[in-house]
Amino acid sequence: MTSVRPKLKPEAPKAITAWDTQTGQTVWMTPDGSWSVKSGDLGIFVGDVAEAKLSEARGQESKVTDPYFMEVTEDGAICGRETLRENIRSNGPTVAYGKAGQALSSTLGK
Amino acid sequence: MYRYDEFDAALVNERVSQFRGQVARRIEGSLPEDEFKPLRLQNGVYLQMHAYMLRVAIPYGQLGSAQLRRLAEISEKYDRGYGHFTTRQNIQFNWVELKDIPDVLQDLADVEMHAIQTSGNCIRNVTSDHFAGATADELMDPRPWCEIIRQWSTFHPEFAFLPRKFKIAVTAAAHDRAAIRVHDIGLHMKQQDGTTGFEVHVGGGQGRTPVIAAKVNDFVPESEILDYLEAVMRVYNRFGRRDNKYKARIKILVSETGAEEFSRLVDAEYAAQSAHEKIDLPGDEIERITAYFKGPKLPTRPLESTAFNDARVADPDFDEWAAVNLHPHKQAGYTSVTVSLKPIGGLAGDATTDQMMVIADLAEAFGHDDIRVSHAQNIVLPHIAIDDLHAIYQQLQRAGLATANESLITDMIVCPGLDYCNLANARSIPVGQDIQKVFADPAYQRDIGKLHINISGCINACGHHHVGHIGILGVDRKGQEFYQISLGGRADEKAAIGEIAGKALSQEEIPAAIKQIIETYRSHRTSKDERFIDTLERIGHAPFKEAIYAAD
Numbered sequence: 001m002t003s004v005r006p007k008l009k010p011e012a013p014k015a016i017t018a019w020d021t022q023t024g025q026t027v028w029m030t031p032d033g034s035w036s037v038k039s040g041d042l043g044i045f046v047g048d049v050a051e052a053k054l055s056e057a058r059g060q061e062s063k064v065t066d067p068y069f070m071e072v073t074e075d076g077a078i079c080g081r082e083t084l085r086e087n088i089r090s091n092g093p094t095v096a097y098g099k100a101g102q103a104l105s106s107t108l109g110k
Numbered sequence: 111m112y113r114y115d116e117f118d119a120a121l122v123n124e125r126v127s128q129f130r131g132q133v134a135r136r137i138e139g140s141l142p143e144d145e146f147k148p149l150r151l152q153n154g155v156y157l158q159m160h161a162y163m164l165r166v167a168i169p170y171g172q173l174g175s176a177q178l179r180r181l182a183e184i185s186e187k188y189d190r191g192y193g194h195f196t197t198r199q200n201i202q203f204n205w206v207e208l209k210d211i212p213d214v215l216q217d218l219a220d221v222e223m224h225a226i227q228t229s230g231n232c233i234r235n236v237t238s239d240h241f242a243g244a245t246a247d248e249l250m251d252p253r254p255w256c257e258i259i260r261q262w263s264t265f266h267p268e269f270a271f272l273p274r275k276f277k278i279a280v281t282a283a284a285h286d287r288a289a290i291r292v293h294d295i296g297l298h299m300k301q302q303d304g305t306t307g308f309e310v311h312v313g314g315g316q317g318r319t320p321v322i323a324a325k326v327n328d329f330v331p332e333s334e335i336l337d338y339l340e341a342v343m344r345v346y347n348r349f350g351r352r353d354n355k356y357k358a359r360i361k362i363l364v365s366e367t368g369a370e371e372f373s374r375l376v377d378a379e380y381a382a383q384s385a386h387e388k389i390d391l392p393g394d395e396i397e398r399i400t401a402y403f404k405g406p407k408l409p410t411r412p413l414e415s416t417a418f419n420d421a422r423v424a425d426p427d428f429d430e431w432a433a434v435n436l437h438p439h440k441q442a443g444y445t446s447v448t449v450s451l452k453p454i455g456g457l458a459g460d461a462t463t464d465q466m467m468v469i470a471d472l473a474e475a476f477g478h479d480d481i482r483v484s485h486a487q488n489i490v491l492p493h494i495a496i497d498d499l500h501a502i503y504q505q506l507q508r509a510g511l512a513t514a515n516e517s518l519i520t521d522m523i524v525c526p527g528l529d530y531c532n533l534a535n536a537r538s539i540p541v542g543q544d545i546q547k548v549f550a551d552p553a554y555q556r557d558i559g560k561l562h563i564n565i566s567g568c569i570n571a572c573g574h575h576h577v578g579h580i581g582i583l584g585v586d587r588k589g590q591e592f593y594q595i596s597l598g599g600r601a602d603e604k605a606a607i608g609e610i611a612g613k614a615l616s617q618e619e620i621p622a623a624i625k626q627i628i629e630t631y632r633s634h635r636t637s638k639d640e641r642f643i644d645t646l647e648r649i650g651h652a653p654f655k656e657a658i659y660a661a662d
Contacts, residue, residue, distance in 0.1 A: 022137055023207040024162035062139030065157060081589040085528060089159050093529035095539045097457055098192040102465070105456030106510050 005068055006081050013074050014050050015042040016057050017089070018067035026089045027064060029057060035064060039090035044076050111172050111480065112257050112402045114222045121265070122219045125226060129153045130212035137209060152232070154225025155211055158532050164203045164211060165228040166218060170238040170256040170280075171199030171483040175470040178481055180221040182466035188214050193466065195451060195459040197523055197574055198277075199237050199483040200228055204530055226264065231272045233263035233343075237279045239287045240484035243405050244446050244492035246438040248283040250306065252299055254400040255332070256280050258391070261399075262336050269343050273350035274358035276343075277315075280308075284603065289485060291323045291605035292316055292577055294360045295342060300329060307331040312342060312372065313364030316571035320607045321361040324369030326376060332396070336389040341380035345372065406478035406493055411443025421500035428503050430552055431514040436499075437490075445496055447477075449489040449506060450513040450521060454550045455543050458524035459487030461511075468509040472502055486523055486562075488516065518555040519563060519628070520546045523574050527567030527584060528591075534567035536584025536591035541565055541620055548621045549628075558628055561642040564599070577601035579643045580627060581608040582620065593620050595658060597627070597651050600643055611655050626657040 008014055016029040020037070027035040031043035033056065045053050050069065057067035071080030078086045088094060096104045114122070132149050135141035141149075150156075154165040166181065173181075181201055185193045188210050189203040196202055206214060218224055227234050236256045243251040259278060263269065269276070281288040282299035290296025296311035307329045314323025330338045346360045349367070364372045422429040437446040449469060451459050461469070469489055473481045476498045482490040494502065506512040515521045522545070525531065527538030542565050549555055564578030575581035581596035592614035599608030615623055628642075630653050635645045646654065 019157055019161075021143075022209050024157060024160075024205075026160060061142050062137060065143050083589060084591065085159075088528060092160060093539075094537060095457060095529055095543070097460065098190050099462055099464075101192075101457050101460065102453070102462050102510050105453035 006071070008069050008071055008080075010047050010050075013044045013046055013072050014069040015039075015044060015072045015076070016050075016054055016067055017042070017070045017086070018057060018064035021062055021065045028070075029053060029067075039078070040076075042070075042072070042076055044072060044074065111174060112169070112399070118222070119219075122222075122224045122226070123216075125153070125224065126212060126215045126219050129215060133208060133212050148230065150208075151229040152226070153211075153215065154228035155208070156229065156532075158204065159528075159530055161205045162208050162211070163530070164206045164214060164225060165196070166201050166203070166223060166225050167228050167235045168200050168223075168483050169260050170236055170242070170253055171240050171485070172253065173481040173483065175474040175479050175481065177221045177223055178466050178470040178473070180217060180223070182463045182470065184214055184217060185466065186463040192460050192462045194457075194526065195461065195483050195487050195489070197485050197487060197525075197572060198228075198235055199240070199485055200235060201483070202526075204526075229275075231274050231276075233266070233269055233272075233276045233278060236260050236263070237277070237288055237293075237485060239281045239283055240482040240488075240490045241287065241437055241446050241492060242282070242482075243403060244439055244444075245283060246440045247285055248281075248440075249299055249301060250282050251400075251403050251405070252280040252282040252297075253403045254396070255297070255299070255308075255335070257399050257402070258336070258396070259339070262339070262389070268340075269347065272343075272347060273352045274355065274360075276346075276360065278339075286601070286603040286605070287485075289574070289577065289601035289605070290314075291603075292320070292574075292601060293323065295339065296323050297335075302329050302331075305331050308335050310338065310342075312376075313361040313369070314605070315359050315361040316574060316576045317359070318356060318569045318571075319359075319361065319365075320571070320576040321365060322605050322607065323361075324364055324372070326369060326373040333391070336391060337383055337387075338376070338380055340387075340389070341376045341383065344379050345375045349375070406480070408441050408444055408478075408493060408495075411441075411495060411497070413442040415443070415496040415499075418496045418499055425500070425503075427507070427512075427514075428500055430556075431503055431512055432499060434514040434518065434556065435516045439493070443496055445494055445499070447491040447494050447499070447502065448484070448516040449491065449511050450515055451488050451511075452515055452521045452546075453510060453513045454520060454546045457539055458522055458542055461489070465509050465511055468505060468511065472505060476502055486517075486521065488521070514552055515555060517560045517562070519549045519558050519561045520555060521562075522546070523562070523564040523578070525566050525573035527565075527573075531567060531572075533570055534584065535569075535586035536567050536593065537617075538565045538567040538573055538582075538584060541582060541584070541593060541617055544617070544621045545624050548625055557638065558632070559638065559641055561628075562601075563624070574601065575599070576607050577605065578608060579646070580624065585614055587614065591617055593617060595620075595623060595627075597654055598643070598646055609651060611651065612659055615658075623658045626660065627654050630654050630657040
């Protein structure tokens with residue numbers, strides 16, 4: 001189960017994001033329809049083209065899982081109601097984890 | 111602890127082999143995600159915010175050193191050098207790649223572990239008291255029955271596709287540390303006229319509809335418990351709703367049917383079971399399972415330890431830790447140690463590869479190879495000689511594992527929240543860290559005393575916010591994170607659902623609001639011995655609400 005995703009208007013600029021099927025990494029569709037693990041490489045799609053690209057993504061089962069539209073500005077910046085979620089997907093957890101998290105907490109504790 | 115027989119080993123190995131084939135078909139494209147998803151979930155594999163997450167079962171929270179070492183090795187080889195211990199007494203790896211998961215499962219199977227029953231609409235990992243078999247306050251050891259129920263439920267053909275997931279918890283202590291009243295079935299072991307049995311609670315749960323379980327039977331003898339559980343499950347399987355996943359848990363069925371009628375339905379189902387359906391577990395089989403849990407033969411030791419007392423005088427930090435993180439053992443000269451996974455500013459429940467290795471080594475050297483995971487996301491070494499405590503403490507301290515806060519305000523249950531979880535609406539971890547920083551002073555924490563703050567990043571309540579003395583729930587307000595405070599929840603034998611204090615606050619406002627709550631408690635308590643929850647129940651919620659919202 002994933003969280004409920006907001007419906008975007010056809011004319012709204014969108015990116016397409018998903019997970020790499022083999023690794024689980026978050027990926028974004030680039031302007032040429034390939035996939036990148038960097039959100040900075042995302043393509044911006046609108047209207048029927050966007051729908052066609054999403055349909056194309058859904059057809060790439062072995063490559064990507066659960067593709068969906070993500071709201072972006074005309075410049076490709078993440079925006080809208082899911083900004084925080086998508087920024088975390090793009091940049092990783094907002095807290096230090098693993099050894100880095102342990103090192104940070106050791107400076108705060110006794 | 112329980113050891114696999116040839117049937118267990120074959121079953122787990124066959125499952126790994128089966129899943130290896132499913133993963134291969136998924137990756138080469140012949141198995142679409144819609145069909146693969148239920149298969150991966152049955153093997154503990156979720157797809158989270160950043161990656162696949164593998165949830166590994168730790169039945170009733172018990173591990174041996176070799177198993178913890180294997181988990182540490184997996185965290186290093188296949189993940190990012192850490193694991194996350196959960197409120198279900200399991201462990202989660204947050205960054206595993208799908209292609210590697212069959213190998214991970216094989217590595218687990220080699221040390222008698224698996225990821226079965228950690229997801230999907232089945233009977234999940236049975237949970238229990240993390241001090242089971244060691245604590246001075248239990249009637250008997252509940253783990254043999256946890257294992258019997260585990261064996262009964264694993265791949266039970268009738269209960270593989272329940273309306274929704276199903277959680278069973280068992281305790282045998284008067285003080286409930288297993289939160290049995292917020293489980294689908296909670297079993298409290300009792301003795302009646304020399305017979306061992308169970309008080310049965312059904313229909314508890316958290317999530318969007320929090321409910322305290324109803325007691326449906328005062329005493330079911332152990333010889334009949336599996337048949338009785340089977341009757342409960344059949345009533346649920348037959349009448350539980352499948353049309354709406356938010357109304358599919360047994361708590362909804364019990365609430366809508368009424369506890370009395372539900373109990374009657376169970377009794378009728380139980381009575382209708384024919385002789386050939388009865389499980390009729392032989393006494394020698396119960397004894398065979400019980401023998402695995404006899405526990406270590408602990409040499410006799412004096413009640414007092416000079417070495418321990420001297421170390422407490424010489425090392426104030428050790429004294430602080432010993433005052434907080436020890437639990438009375440049933441045998442003189444021993445204690446149960448809580449290894450806190452809640453360092454100030456850390457990530458609740460997380461342990462690095464090295465930390466897991468240190469705990470495994472300590473358990474082997476000093477702890478009779480027995481390790482527990484608590485539902486409060488800490489680790490417990492249940493059988494430690496008091497003489498050995500200072501040596502253990504020093505090693506824990508070097509590993510960043512000696513935080514003295516067990517059951518204190520900074521020992522919070524915190525779900526992964528929006529930093530990791532696809533379901534979350536808001537982050538939990540930074541909120542917990544911000545609160546910890548306000549209360550970091552050990553003396554202040556001890557002055558406040560026992561208090562449970564539980565934080566969830568969404569209404570699914572993995573952080574048990576409904577039963578926190580202070581609960582914090584992350585909510586989404588038009589794309590912004592806000593946090594709702596509730597007061598008065600508790601997960602013990604007096605289980606209660608917390609009441610929402612008022613409007614949700616921003617993340618920045620939460621630490622100050624918690625501070626106001628605590629200072630209100632300190633100003634109203636009759637003495638330092640009156641715990642927060644007792645003061646709250648004595649004076650009511652009004653003064654606390656006023657304190658939280660005084661600035662409005």
